[in-house]
Amino acid sequence: MFRCVLAIESTCDETAAAVISEDGKILGECIATQTELHEQYQGVVPEIAARAHLDRILPVIDAALQQSNASVSDLVAIAVATHPGLPGSLLVGLSAAKGLALAWRKPIVGINHVQAHIYACGMGRPESVFPCIGFVVSGGHTSLYHCISPTEWIYISGTIDDAAGEAFDKVAVMLGLPFPGGHALSKLAELGNSKAIPFPRPMLDDKTRLDFSFSGLKTAVRYRIAGTGKQSWNALALAPQLKADIAASFQQAIIDCLVGKSMQAVKKFGVKRLCVGGGVAANREFRQQLTQTCHRMQIELHIASPELCTDNAVMGALAWEKIKLGQFDTLALDAKPGLLRKC
Ligand code: KG4
Numbered sequence: 002m003f004r005c006v007l008a009i010e011s012t013c014d015e016t017a018a019a020v021i022s023e024d025g026k027i028l029g030e031c032i033a034t035q036t037e038l039h040e041q042y043q044g045v046v047p048e049i050a051a052r053a054h055l056d057r058i059l060p061v062i063d064a065a066l067q068q069s070n071a072s073v074s075d076l077v078a079i080a081v082a083t084h085p086g087l088p089g090s091l092l093v094g095l096s097a098a099k100g101l102a103l104a105w106r107k108p109i110v111g112i113n114h115v116q117a118h119i120y121a122c123g124m125g126r127p128e129s130v131f132p133c134i135g136f137v138v139s140g141g142h143t144s145l146y147h148c149i150s151p152t153e154w155i156y157i158s159g160t161i162d163d164a165a166g167e168a169f170d171k172v173a174v175m176l177g178l179p180f181p182g183g184h185a186l187s188k189l190a191e192l193g194n195s196k197a198i199p200f201p202r203p204m205l206d207d208k209t210r211l212d213f214s215f216s217g218l219k220t221a222v223r224y225r226i227a228g229t230g231k232q233s234w235n236a237l238a239l240a241p242q243l244k245a246d247i248a249a250s251f252q253q254a255i256i257d258c259l260v261g262k263s264m265q266a267v268k269k270f271g272v273k274r275l276c277v278g279g280g281v282a283a284n285r286e287f288r289q290q291l292t293q294t295c296h297r298m299q300i301e302l303h304i305a306s307p308e309l310c311t312d313n314a315v316m317g318a319l320a321w322e323k324i325k326l327g328q329f330d331t332l333a334l335d336a337k338p339g340l341l342r343k344c
Pocket residue numbers: 013138139140141142165166167169170181182183184187279280281282283284285310311312
């Protein structure tokens with residue numbers, strides 16, 4: 002018999018389950034993406050996401066368990082991401098977790114999805130990455146945290162409008178790229194000149210605030226493509242080099258904001274260790290530029306491996322930290338769609 006947790010993730014549009022042993026080994030993993038369901042709408046449709054989770058959640062859990070060879074008696078707890086996320090999506094994962102916990106008489110552990118993105122940075126490393134400044138850059142979040150330990154953290158700041166990933170996805174749509182656009186846009190950016198168009202770097206020069214704002218940058222890109230005040234344009238008619246230059250210049254504007262504000266946070270809190278996770282942290286150019294900056298400023302940097310940046314259940318290994326502290330939840334556990342400010 003060995004000890005493992007079953008972790009379930011359904012916060013947005015990936016249905017995922019993983020079985021992780023006490024020493025952090027991934028024994029089984031399964032992810033079902035919903036890209037094909039949302040691409041015609043060029044964004045995640047919450048109702049469709051929730052219904053797709055319902056179809057997939059049990060087969061995904063079954064596949065992860067089968068791959069792990071774990072039996073029910075090996076499971077120490079059922080972990081499930083309960084916040085933040087899309088309400089309907091969260092409820093599907095939570096209901097599945099509660100049903101299994103009740104049927105198998107196992108304790109349940111609620112996981113903060115944002116915290117799990119930061120926890121992913123330390124997975125597979127021999128030494129703890131805490132305390133640190135945690136930075137989550139994804140489709141739903143662009144937020145900085147002062148992480149005292151894996152389970153204790155304080156929200157520092159975040160976006161006041163769109164998340165960085167959301168901006169990547171919307172600009173990709175403007176350029177006629179496929180959904181979700183972050184990856185496609187970064188590929189196109191490799192062919193462009195990042196200095197070609199001086200897009201704004203919102204809030205970057207305001208040293209009194211650590212917040213982010215990306216909606217104005219999105220509008221600036223729109224005006225550059227369509228012309229001021231115009232409502233429509235034909236993305237396919239854009240000259241290929243102009244498209245690549247827009248992609249590269251937009252990406253650079255986002256990277257400057259992400260790198261600049263995270264450096265300001267590190268300085269302000271005097272914590273010279275930065276951990277970065279979330280889908281946008283898979284961006285190659287961002288990883289490279291942040292690595293160079295941290296090296297220059299003598300900041301210890303941990304970025305989650307690219308496969309652990311986007312949503313997955315493996316980062317639910319955070320449950321082990323809570324189990325060690327006896328932080329179990331009850332079957333009355335609820336989903337909390339909004340961002341928590343403290344833990
Ligand atoms: O963490 P994630 O899977 O879901 C949320 O919790 O939001 O992040 C998804 C986001 C999407 O907006 C996607 O376009 C973006 O991460 N993304 C990227 C890249 N890969 C994924 N953005 C920029 N460059 C990438 N290479």
